[in-house]
Amino acid sequence: MVHRAERLPVTITIGATAHPYNIDIGEYRRTTVPTLREQRDTSDEPGEQSIDNQFWVRSQTDWSIGAGQAHYDHADSNRARFSSSVGIDPWTKGQISLLPLAETKNNAKTYTNVIAKVFRRTSDGTDFMYVANGNVLEYSSNFSAADGSVTWTTVTALASPQTITDIASDGTTVFIAYGANRTATSTTIGNNTQPSALSGGLNPDYLRVIGGRLFGIDGSNLAEYDANAAKVSSSLDSTLLGGGLWVTVCAGPVGFYAASNTARTGAISYISVKDSDGLLNEPQQVAELPRGEEINDMISYAGVLALATTKGLRIAAIDAGSGSVTYGPVIENAGEVYSLAADQRFVWFGGSSGKVYRADLSRFSETLVPAWASDLVSVGDGNSLSNVTHIARSSGKTYFVDSGNGVQGEQYQGNLVASGTLTVGSIRWNSHFDKVLRTIEIRSAPNSITQTIRTWNDTNVTWGDADELWVGQTATVGGTVKASISNDDNDSITTAILVNKVQADAVDETSGNGLTPQLSESFSVTLTLFRDGSTLTAGPQLESWKIQAFPAPVRVDEIIVPIILKSRVGTSRGLGSAIAYDTKEEYLALRTAMANKEVVTYQEGSRSDTCVIDQIAMSAEKLSDDGNWWEGVCTLRLLTVP
Numbered sequence: 001m002v003h004r005a006e007r008l009p010v011t012i013t014i015g016a017t018a019h020p021y022n023i024d025i026g027e028y029r030r031t032t033v034p035t036l037r038e039q040r041d042t043s044d045e046p047g048e049q050s051i052d053n054q055f056w057v058r059s060q061t062d063w064s065i066g067a068g069q070a071h072y073d074h075a076d077s078n079r080a081r082f083s084s085s086v087g088i089d090p091w092t093k094g095q096i097s098l099l100p101l102a103e104t105k106n107n108a109k110t111y112t113n114v115i116a117k118v119f120r121r122t123s124d125g126t127d128f129m130y131v132a133n134g135n136v137l138e139y140s141s142n143f144s145a146a147d148g149s150v151t152w153t154t155v156t157a158l159a160s161p162q163t164i165t166d167i168a169s170d171g172t173t174v175f176i177a178y179g180a181n182r183t184a185t186s187t188t189i190g191n192n193t194q195p196s197a198l199s200g201g202l203n204p205d206y207l208r209v210i211g212g213r214l215f216g217i218d219g220s221n222l223a224e225y226d227a228n229a230a231k232v233s234s235s236l237d238s239t240l241l242g243g244g245l246w247v248t249v250c251a252g253p254v255g256f257y258a259a260s261n262t263a264r265t266g267a268i269s270y271i272s273v274k275d276s277d278g279l280l281n282e283p284q285q286v287a288e289l290p291r292g293e294e295i296n297d298m299i300s301y302a303g304v305l306a307l308a309t310t311k312g313l314r315i316a317a318i319d320a321g322s323g324s325v326t327y328g329p330v331i332e333n334a335g336e337v338y339s340l341a342a343d344q345r346f347v348w349f350g351g352s353s354g355k356v357y358r359a360d361l362s363r364f365s366e367t368l369v370p371a372w373a374s375d376l377v378s379v380g381d382g383n384s385l386s387n388v389t390h391i392a393r394s395s396g397k398t399y400f401v402d403s404g405n406g407v408q409g410e411q412y413q414g415n416l417v418a419s420g421t422l423t424v425g426s427i428r429w430n431s432h433f434d435k436v437l438r439t440i441e442i443r444s445a446p447n448s449i450t451q452t453i454r455t456w457n458d459t460n461v462t463w464g465d466a467d468e469l470w471v472g473q474t475a476t477v478g479g480t481v482k483a484s485i486s487n488d489d490n491d492s493i494t495t496a497i498l499v500n501k502v503q504a505d506a507v508d509e510t511s512g513n514g515l516t517p518q519l520s521e522s523f524s525v526t527l528t529l530f531r532d533g534s535t536l537t538a539g540p541q542l543e544s545w546k547i548q549a550f551p552a553p554v555r556v557d558e559i560i561v562p563i564i565l566k567s568r569v570g571t572s573r574g575l576g577s578a579i580a581y582d583t584k585e586e587y588l589a590l591r592t593a594m595a596n597k598e599v600v601t602y603q604e605g606s607r608s609d610t611c612v613i614d615q616i617a618m619s620a621e622k623l624s625d626d627g628n629w630w631e632g633v634c635t636l637r638l639l640t641v642p
Contacts, residue, residue, distance in 0.1 A: 328368020350388025
């Protein structure tokens with residue numbers, strides 16, 4: 001049947017069958033269904049969820065749980081994490097700031113096979129950086145100075161010098177390995193005299209001084225050495241089978257741990273100490289990494305092992321009683337990790353492209369996964385940035401080797417990087433429909449207080465310095481903060497600029513005007529901090545960001561349709577000829593469509609909607625003349641289908 005609104009104002013098409021009806025216009029109603037439920041805050045403390053308005057709010061005041069979180073507000077997300085950063089220090093709870101700038105410490109030298117380590121002289125506590133560059137060994141005690149001002153002293157070379165493979169120190173003596181046929185040598189720390197060959201006659205590839213013991217690694221052999229580079233009798237002397245190679249050794253809470261690689265797979269072994277004589281037992285393997293993951297470096301610190309692997313960084317818990325270890329998931333965002341260093345509560349780890357990363361062992365995002373973020377970046381020396389093969393800490397500063405550019409370290413004056421960025425990650429408000437972004441706000445910490453001294457003379461009374469008046473904060477930021485918002489298509493849609501203010505709202509990046517509402521399923525916040533233009537040691541401290549959006553889901557209409565369901569119903573608003581109905585048959589057709597959740601076409605006038613019948617209510621006026629079914633008004637609740 002063709003819909004003819006002038007005769008019967010509504011038609012419901014079920015399948016291929018059209019059912020036209022007259023309705024009780026006085027009871028007809030069409031309403032948009034609310035999209036927001038009544039909000040109830042059941043938390044112990046007030047927060048964003050306590051705000052009783054139609055704005056959906058997201059904000060952040062802490063970044064100290066680190067990077068690696070792609071989605072800011074998933075159900076399992078941590079609101080103190082973010083996606084990624086460059087040049088940003090997130091480790092002070094409640095703020096982010098700029099990291100120190102790195103500078104080369106090379107004195108414009110060309111480095112190959114560079115080894116850099118910092119040794120502390122026991123006698124006076126002086127730190128020396130020793131750098132092995134091919135077959136040349138140098139040291140410096142003022143390595144924190146500016147590039148060009150660092151004083152490097154060259155240790156007198158041996159006759160027919162060979163490439164140095166490792167250096168180690170006990171605080172008095174520096175031990176040097178060559179990894180060839182040349183016997184290991186030693187020299188006094190801070191002395192440039194030619195090293196003397198050690199009488200033990202051994203030539204290990206790598207040396208480690210740990211807990212007053214000297215360890216030597218010669219390919220597949222790991223042994224305890226004496227001060228003359230001879231193996232200690234009846235102590236550790238272990239050779240791996242199957243082509244395995246030892247990598248390094250470090251001290252644990254009780255005993256020692258050694259790392260090895262066999263068949264492209266890393267393993268950790270525990271070396272216990274004999275109670276009777278203090279000699280070392282043979283290594284016992286206590287953990288093996290997943291096949292294909294090798295160990296590049298390993299250190300013990302703060303009761304855990306840190307593993308630099310070909311897949312990333314792992315942290316392993318140590319059982320001090322049994323010596324066993326349990327390692328956690330790999331942090332693979334930085335790619336392969338080549339080197340490690342530890343100081344205070346942090347572990348620094350070296351990646352590729354001249355990048356250093358930092359992990360906080362006091363804060364964990366999950367079991368054995370510490371908070372981590374990008375740290376210093378090599379400035380290079382005219383060459384492309386390469387793997388960070390060594391890291392050292394001294395006097396609270398970080399130094400590292402970019403294998404293509406030599407020794408790098410924090411800028412001697414404490415200059416900050418020119419700019420740093422932090423990407424928060426996707427913000428969806430836990431829903432997959434569109435939202436309308438309305439506002440963004442960023443807030444920085446003021447860094448000074450204005451003090452005004454006033455004097456007042458009245459009846460020979462003078463108010464002087466002792467009566468100075470504080471008049472409040474000066475909103476000086478020391479640099480610039482920029483917050484950029486992008487949509488699902490990664491289009492930059494708005495920017496908030498914070499210059500010499502404590503707080504700023506967003507403006508359109510192109511026009512400079514106030515924010516035009518933007519529609520997107522998700523938004524991403526990128527924070528950029530810029531160093532002060534004149535004072536290179538000063539930069540902003542960002543304390544918070546906040547965005548507000550309206551939910552904009554596809555709306556659903558509720559349509560209340562009171563159908564006049566009688567044996568004969570007038571048409572043309574009661575002026576036309578009546579049409580006959582089988583009221584029972586019509587009711588059953590409507591109810592069956594409701595029960596089966598059939599999608600029907602609802603037409604009223606010239607408008608057509610796709611709907612489902614959600615509810616039916618029959619109000620009877622009388623029994624039909626044939627006694628078959630009721631006559632009256634059948635009220636339908638229809639819901640439009642998006």
